[in-house]
Amino acid sequence: MAIEFKNPVLKWIEYRLPIFSFINDSVGTNYPTPRNLNYWWNFGSLAGVVLGILIVTGIFLAMNYTANVDYAFISVERIMRDVNYGWLLRYLHMNGGSMFFILVYIHMFRGMYYGSYKAPRELLWMIGVFLLLAMMATAFVGYVLPWGQMSFWGATVITNLFSAIPLIGESIVTWLWGGFSVDNPTLNRFFAFHYLLPFIIFGLVVVHIWALHVHKSNNPLGIDPKGPEDMIPFHPYYTIKDIFGMAVFMVFFLWFVFFAPDFFGEADNYIEANPMVTPTHIVPEWYFLPFYAILRAFTVDFLWIPAKLWGVIGMFGSVLILLFLPWLDRSKVRSAKFRPYYRMAFWIFFANSLVLGYVGSQPPEGFLITLGQWATGYYFAYFVIIIPLVSLLEPARVLPDSIAQAVMKPVAAETGEGR
Amino acid sequence: MTDTATTAPGPSEEDEGRRDFLLIATSTVGAIGAGLAAWPFIDSMNPAADVLAISSSEVDISPIEEGQSITVVWRGKPVFIRQRTEEEIKIAQSVSLSDLKDPQADGDRVQKSQWLVMIGICTHLGCIPLGQKTGDPKGEFGGWFCPCHGSHYDTSGRIRKGPAPENLYIPPYVFLDDTTIKIG
Ligand code: HEM
Ligand code: FES
Numbered sequence: 001m002a003i004e005f006k007n008p009v010l011k012w013i014e015y016r017l018p019i020f021s022f023i024n025d026s027v028g029t030n031y032p033t034p035r036n037l038n039y040w041w042n043f044g045s046l047a048g049v050v051l052g053i054l055i056v057t058g059i060f061l062a063m064n065y066t067a068n069v070d071y072a073f074i075s076v077e078r079i080m081r082d083v084n085y086g087w088l089l090r091y092l093h094m095n096g097g098s099m100f101f102i103l104v105y106i107h108m109f110r111g112m113y114y115g116s117y118k119a120p121r122e123l124l125w126m127i128g129v130f131l132l133l134a135m136m137a138t139a140f141v142g143y144v145l146p147w148g149q150m151s152f153w154g155a156t157v158i159t160n161l162f163s164a165i166p167l168i169g170e171s172i173v174t175w176l177w178g179g180f181s182v183d184n185p186t187l188n189r190f191f192a193f194h195y196l197l198p199f200i201i202f203g204l205v206v207v208h209i210w211a212l213h214v215h216k217s218n219n220p221l222g223i224d225p226k227g228p229e230d231m232i233p234f235h236p237y238y239t240i241k242d243i244f245g246m247a248v249f250m251v252f253f254l255w256f257v258f259f260a261p262d263f264f265g266e267a268d269n270y271i272e273a274n275p276m277v278t279p280t281h282i283v284p285e286w287y288f289l290p291f292y293a294i295l296r297a298f299t300v301d302f303l304w305i306p307a308k309l310w311g312v313i314g315m316f317g318s319v320l321i322l323l324f325l326p327w328l329d330r331s332k333v334r335s336a337k338f339r340p341y342y343r344m345a346f347w348i349f350f351a352n353s354l355v356l357g358y359v360g361s362q363p364p365e366g367f368l369i370t371l372g373q374w375a376t377g378y379y380f381a382y383f384v385i386i387i388p389l390v391s392l393l394e395p396a397r398v399l400p401d402s403i404a405q406a407v408m409k410p411v412a413a414e415t416g417e418g419r
Numbered sequence: 420m421t422d423t424a425t426t427a428p429g430p431s432e433e434d435e436g437r438r439d440f441l442l443i444a445t446s447t448v449g450a451i452g453a454g455l456a457a458w459p460f461i462d463s464m465n466p467a468a469d470v471l472a473i474s475s476s477e478v479d480i481s482p483i484e485e486g487q488s489i490t491v492v493w494r495g496k497p498v499f500i501r502q503r504t505e506e507e508i509k510i511a512q513s514v515s516l517s518d519l520k521d522p523q524a525d526g527d528r529v530q531k532s533q534w535l536v537m538i539g540i541c542t543h544l545g546c547i548p549l550g551q552k553t554g555d556p557k558g559e560f561g562g563w564f565c566p567c568h569g570s571h572y573d574t575s576g577r578i579r580k581g582p583a584p585e586n587l588y589i590p591p592y593v594f595l596d597d598t599t600i601k602i603g
Contacts, residue, residue, distance in 0.1 A: 153546070156544070156545045156546070157544040157545055157546070157567070159545075160543075160544040160545040161544065174465065174466060175461075175464055175465050176464075177466075178464055178466055178467070178470070179466050179470045179494075179495060180466065180470075180494040180495055180496060181494070181495040181496050183495050185466070185467070185470065189464065275492075275495060275496075275497070276490060276492070276547065277547065278546040278547045278566070278567065280566050281566070282546070282567055296568065299582060306584050307582055307584075308543065308544075308582065308584055364568060364569065365569075
C-alpha cells in the first residue's frame with residue numbers, strides 16, 4: 001500500500017522505489033500479526049540479529065586473520081593479545097556462533113510444538129531446515145580456522161565420514177582436502193567457504209521471511225485468524241516486544257562474552273594443530289553433540305551396509321528427516337495445546353535430544369553406547385512411527401472459535417489448560 | 420503494448436513439433452555445456468601438482484632396534500615403521516584368517532617379516548592410533564589402539580575389534596638397501 005508523503009524528497013523516492021511502503025508492509029503498521037503471539041515468537045528475529053553480529057564481527061576478524069597453516073594459530077593469538085579489542089571481536093564471534101544455535105534450536109522446537117510446519121507453511125519450514133544445514137556447514141568450517149587441535153581433528157574426523165560412501169568415497173575426501181590429509185589447501189578453502197556461506201544464509205533468510213509474509217505467523221492456538229479482531233499491527237506491538245526480548249537476550253549473550261568466554265569452547269583448541277598427535281577425546285562443539293551421538297550409535301553392520309556407512313546415513317538422515325515432518329504428521333490440528341498425546345511425545349522427544357547431546361559428549365563406553373542406541377531409536381521412531389500414529393489415533397479436542405474469542409476471556413475448561 | 424507489437428500468427432501443428440525439438444536440443448546442449456564449464460572449478464579443488472610432487476620420502480631405518488617403532492611423515496600423513504620382535508611376528512603369522520574382520524595374511528602385509536611399514540591412520544575416522552611409544556596402550560591384541568572410538572589393531576596392524584572397517588593401510592615402499600626404505 002503506497003504511503004502518501006508530504007515531504008517532497010520522501011515522496012520523490014517513494015514514487016520511484018516504494019521502499020518505505022515495503023518496510024511498512026513488512027514490519028510496520030500495515031503488517032497484520034496474530035494478537036496472541038507469546039515470547040517463543042521472539043527467537044526468529046533474535047536469530048536474525050545474531051546473524052548480523054556474526055557477519056560484522058567476522059568481517060573485522062578477517063582483516064587480521066591469516067588462512068595459512070603456519071600463521072593461522074598465531075594470527076588468532078595476535079587478534080586476542082595485540083589487536084585493539086580483538087579479544088572482544090573474537091569472543092563475540094565465538095559465543096555468537098553458540099547463541100545462534102541456541103536461538104535456532106528453540107525456534108525449531110517452538111515450530112514443532114505449535115505445528116507451524118503444517119499447511120500452508122510447509123515450504124517455510126523446509127527453508128528453515130536448509131538454513132540449519134547451511135549454519136552447520138558454516139560453523140563446522142569456521143571452527144577449523146583457528147587451527148587448534150580440535151579444529152584439526154574435528155575436521156579430520158568429519159571429512160573422513162565421506163570415505164564411508166562406497167566406491168567414490170576416498171576420491172571425495174581427497175577432493176575435499178585438496179591433498180592427502182587436512183592441510184593448507186583445506187584451510188584455505190574452508191576460509192573461502194566460511195566467508196561465503198553466511199551470505200547464502202542471509203539470502204535464505206530473505207526467502208524464509210518472504211514465505212512467512214505470505215500466510216503470516218502461526219500462533220499459540222494454531223487456528224487461522226478469522227478477521228481483523230484477531231490481528232494487531234506488527235508495529236508498534238511486536239517491534240516493542242522484539243526489542244524487549246532482545247535486551248533480555250543481550251544480557252544473556254554478553255554475560256558469556258565478558259564473564260565466561262570459553263564456556264562453550266574446548267581447552268584443547270588453544271593447543272596448535274599437530275597432525276601427528278590425536279587428542280585423547282575428540283568432541284565436536286556442543287551444538288553437534290546429538291548428531292555426533294547418532295553417528296556413533298551404529299556399531300554393527302546390517303543389511304549389507306557397514307556400520308560406518310550406517311552412522312553417516314543416520315547422522316545426515318536425522319536432519320533431513322525434518323524435511324518430511326509436514327507430511328508425517330497427519331493431524332489437522334496445529335497446536336500441541338489441543339493435542340494431549342502429541343504433547344507428551346513432543347516433550348519426550350525434547351528430553352531425548354538432551355540425552356543424545358549428553359551421550360555425544362562422553363567417550364563411547366559401556367552403558368552409554370546402549371543409551372545412545374535407544375535414544376537414536378526414539379529419535380527416528382518419533383518421526384516415522386509415533387507422529388504418524390498419534391496424528392491418526394488421537395482424540396480431537398475442541399478448538400476455540402477464534403483467536404479473539406479465546407484470548408478475550410480465559411480459555412474454556414474444555415482444553416484443560418487455563419491461561 | 421498491444422498497440423505497438425504485432426501479434427505473431429498462432430503456431431501450426433508442425434511448428435509446435437519443431438519448437439519442442441529446438442527447445443529440447445537447446446536445453447540439452449546448454450546442460451552439457453554447463454556441466455563441462457563446471458569441471459575446471461571442481462577439479463581445481465583436487466590436489467595440485469606441487470602437492471602431488473612431494474610424494475616420496477627416504478628413511479634410514481638403521482637406528483630402529485628390535486621392538487622399537489618410529490613415525491615418519493609421508494604426504495602429510497604419519498607412517499609407522501616398526502622392527503617387530505620374534506614373538507610379535509609369530510603371533511601375527513599364527514592368526515587364522517577366519518578370525519579377521521578384513522582377512523589378510525601377515526605375509527601379504529610385509530616385505531621383510533621383521534619390518535612392518537604402515538600408514539598410521541585409523542581406518543575408521545582418521546585418528547592416529549596409540550602404540551608407537553613404549554608406554555602407550557597397545558590394545559587387546561598387542562599392536563595399536565585407537566582411542567577415538569576404540570579400535571584395536573594386532574601386531575600386523577590388522578583390525579581385530581572396534582568400529583574401524585579395514586586394516587591399517589600399507590603405503591607403497593621399496594628397500595633401497597638393508598637400512599634404507601623409500602616410501603611412495
Ligand atoms: C553464519 C554466521 C557465522 C557462523 C555461525 C560463524 C562461526 C564461526 C566459528 C564457530 C568460528 C570458530 C571460533 C573459534 O573457535 O575461534 C569462526 C571463526 C572465524 N570466522 Fe566465523 N561465523 C559466521 C560468519 C562469519 C563471517 C561472515 C566472517 C567474515 C569473513 C567470519 C570470519 C571468521 C574468521 C576470520 C574466523 C577465525 C578467527 C577466530 O577463530 O576467531 N565468520 N566462525
Ligand atoms: S578413528 Fe579410530 S576408532 Fe574412530
